[in-house]
Every structure is written in structure tokens, then in C-alpha cells.
Amino acid sequence: MQQFKVGLCAFGMSGKVFHAPFLKQHPNFLLSAIVERTKNESREKYPDATIYRSVEEMLSDSDVDIVVVNTPVQTHFEFAKKALQAGKNLIVEKPFTVSVAEAAELSSLARAHQKFISVYQNRRFDRDFLQVKKVIASEKLGALKEVEIRFDRFRTTPGTKDHKENPALPGAGALHDLGSHLIDQTMVLFGPPTSVFADVFTMKEQAAANDYFDILLRYKNGLRVRLKSTVFAKESAYAYILHGSRGSFLQMRSDAQEQELIAGAAPLGQDWQQILETADGILIYEDSNGAHRVNTTSEPGNYMDYFDAIAHHLVAAKPLPSPASEVILNMRIIEAALKSAETGAFVRLE
Incomplete structure (x- = not known):
């Protein structure tokens, strides 16, 4: 079975509750990297994931296929842009960005890099x-x-x-x-x-x-x-x-x-x-x-249906759930x- 390595940009509530448990259980995903700036809380439940001290450090990991941008919304644009430039596919927590201009730029950049952005509208x-x-x-x-x-x-x-x-x-x-x-x-x-x-x-x-x-x-x-x-x-x-x-x-x-x-x-x-x-x-x-x-x-x-849809997009080219181009309307x-x-x-x- 094809498996994709995923990195979390943060391990706060969003990472602990809405992403990590589903990535752990889904057969098509491997939670391989987690950013924790000072702590090692993820080690207990996700011992196989590498802990990085910064998003930039994690983005340098060439094995990571998908990055989950689940940091405060004010940082979404910065980290999403860096991740796209590093050649990563993206899942971005809602709200997508703080403005239409940021959302549109990220959507355009994803197309230019031939990567996807899906907004986590759970x-x-x-x-x-x-x-x-x-x-x-x-x-x-x-x-x-x-x-x-x-x-x-x-x-x-x-x-x-x-x-x-x-x-x-x-x-x-x-x-x-x-x-x-x-x-x-x-x-x-x-x-x-x-x-x-x-x-x-x-x-x-x-x-x-x-x-x-x-x-x-x-x-x-x-x-x-x-x-x-x-x-x-x-x-x-x-x-x-x-x-x-x-x-x-x-x-x-x-x-x-x-x-x-x-x-x-x-x-x-x-x-x-x-x-x-x-x-x-x-x-x-x-x-x-x-x-x-x-x-x-x-x-x-079932929020797992969202992750199923991401997997089906990657494996069978099925429609991407809540793509950036669609969620710009929300902004x-x-x-x-x-x-x-x-x-x-x-x-x-x-």
C-alpha cells in the first residue's frame, strides 16, 4: 500500500486532537515529523516521529511529503509559502489565511509548484x-x-x-x-x-x-x-x-x-x-x-473521511477535499x- 510521510508544524490542540490521531490510524499516512519548539510531548504516543525544533528545520527533511500547517493563523501564509517552495503538499488549518490576498497568492504558488493545498474544513x-x-x-x-x-x-x-x-x-x-x-x-x-x-x-x-x-x-x-x-x-x-x-x-x-x-x-x-x-x-x-x-x-x-479524501486524491487522482481555490471564497x-x-x-x- 502506498504510504505518504506527513509532518506537523505544531503539537498543540490542533495537532494532538484533529490531526495526529487520524494520521496514526490511516494506512496511507505515516506521521514522520513533528515540530515542538521546546518540549517532547509527542514522543509518548508517536515515538517514530522525528521531533524538530522549527518549521524550517522540518521543511528541510526531504522525506516529508505533506506538511500540516496548524500554527496560529497569522503564520499560515509564511509557513505555507515556505513549504510550497520546499516542494511539499499542504494541509492548512482553518481559517486558511488572514486575507484574500494571502489565500490567492498561496493558491497561485501551489499551481506553479504543482502541489496541492487542502484547507482542513473538518x-x-x-x-x-x-x-x-x-x-x-x-x-x-x-x-x-x-x-x-x-x-x-x-x-x-x-x-x-x-x-x-x-x-x-x-x-x-x-x-x-x-x-x-x-x-x-x-x-x-x-x-x-x-x-x-x-x-x-x-x-x-x-x-x-x-x-x-x-x-x-x-x-x-x-x-x-x-x-x-x-x-x-x-x-x-x-x-x-x-x-x-x-x-x-x-x-x-x-x-x-x-x-x-x-x-x-x-x-x-x-x-x-x-x-x-x-x-x-x-x-x-x-x-x-x-x-x-x-x-x-x-x-x-467522521473526520477520518477528510483524510480518506486526501489519500484518494494522491492515490487515485480523486477530487481534493476543500482545495485552496475553493476556500478563497470563504475569505x-x-x-x-x-x-x-x-x-x-x-x-x-x-
Whole structure:
């Protein structure tokens, strides 16, 4: 079986939870290099991986085929560019970059070097989002008219990660962090809107990066999509609310892969997650047989499907998951939202 050697640019939460466990279990990948600037934490679980003290040192390893850029977003452009120049294929953590200009330059550079960049949009493989896709595909809702997607938390004081909390740093804040997930899911479902209106704000009393956003996306067919996030949600609401000409669908945010991975679960097979014991959605619709109200239960998602897609691209030239050229659109939406919040006006994308 063909195997590809992978290097991680960092061994923080992203490396420990979202990448290393999957690379360890996947037969087509070998986690061969990990950057730890001062520690040796990876040695216990990944003793065969060489520990490097800098990204530049790891990039000089000619055996590394794929580099995972999972450092703070402010460094994505620098490290991704160096990795491409070193002849590596790339997986870049979300958000892809801090700006459209950076994203476009990296995408162009990858084409010039005949290497790929895939952005790690893992929330495409959440159980709740997959259920939403399934319901939309069933056409039971009719023509969609209004959609709301939200990702709320209760974190009323600033965190300790400067790259996420410092308002002076480009790419810090909820819009780039959680917004990159919601925007990506929306682009997967509906494609690019015609215009964007947004309120992006800091609700914490302390000086911190934005922690609230409310984004309205307008589509040619009349569809309206609202994306929201706040850190002052003590009680969770439905994460997905869809209203169509024949019905509505309400879906909770129920995927627990992150929590289970943090707790030490090994992502083996398709059934490594806990099965839901109660329904996590409600589907209400009308058809020729009358009115229906159905409690729905989503099936498990699996972040391993992302790594499967990377392997299939390398081995069988299958489509690359979330390629850079596609995710540039997400960066355009983020920039449009920031501009709208500043000007108080709709920003056209056409």
C-alpha cells in the first residue's frame, strides 16, 4: 500500500486532537515529523516521529511529503509559502489565511509548484451538518426561503491564546475562528451569495478581538442565510434552522468528535463515536399525504473521511477535499463581513 510521510508544524490542540490521531490510524499516512519548539510531548504516543525544533528545520527533511500547517493563523501564509517552495503538499488549518490576498497568492504558488493545498474544513464531516445536507437533498422542505446557522458558546472572559484574542492581530476573533466554519458550510450548501451585510462586535468588557457576529447573506433566488455566533449563550439553541415552501427543519449541534478525541478516543473504523440515544432534530413538512412532524436522529460523522479524501486524491487522482481555490471564497465572505460592519452597508460580491 502506498504510504505518504506527513509532518506537523505544531503539537498543540490542533495537532494532538484533529490531526495526529487520524494520521496514526490511516494506512496511507505515516506521521514522520513533528515540530515542538521546546518540549517532547509527542514522543509518548508517536515515538517514530522525528521531533524538530522549527518549521524550517522540518521543511528541510526531504522525506516529508505533506506538511500540516496548524500554527496560529497569522503564520499560515509564511509557513505555507515556505513549504510550497520546499516542494511539499499542504494541509492548512482553518481559517486558511488572514486575507484574500494571502489565500490567492498561496493558491497561485501551489499551481506553479504543482502541489496541492487542502484547507482542513473538518466541520463538513460533523454529524449535524451531514443531517442538514441529507434533509435538503430529500427536497421535503420545498424551495428554501430562510436559513440560520449559529455556533454559540459561553465564554465571557478572554482566553489565553493571543493569536485568537488580541484585537491588534489580523485574523484574531470569532469571525475568522468560528465564522470560517459557518461560512464554509454555507458555501458547500448554497454557493456564493450576491451580497453580504454584517454586524461584527466585541461583547466582552475587556479589550479583546471580536466575539460576536451576525452575517446576512442574500442570494439571487431570494434565499436569505443568517450566520450567528456569540460567547454569551448560557443555553444552546438549535444550530441549524431551515424554512422552506413546504416545511421546516431544526437541527441541534450534536457532533461530539472533538470532545471524544480530547477524552482520548482513537478514531478507528466508522463506529468509534458514541451513538445518540435521543433525537437531535425535528422535521416538519407537508406533502400529498398530509402534514408530518418527525423527530430525527443524525448518523455519526467522521473526520477520518477528510483524510480518506486526501489519500484518494494522491492515490487515485480523486477530487481534493476543500482545495485552496475553493476556500478563497470563504475569505472573500469574511472580508466582506468586516467591510460591511465598518461601513454599515451591504457589500456586493458579484
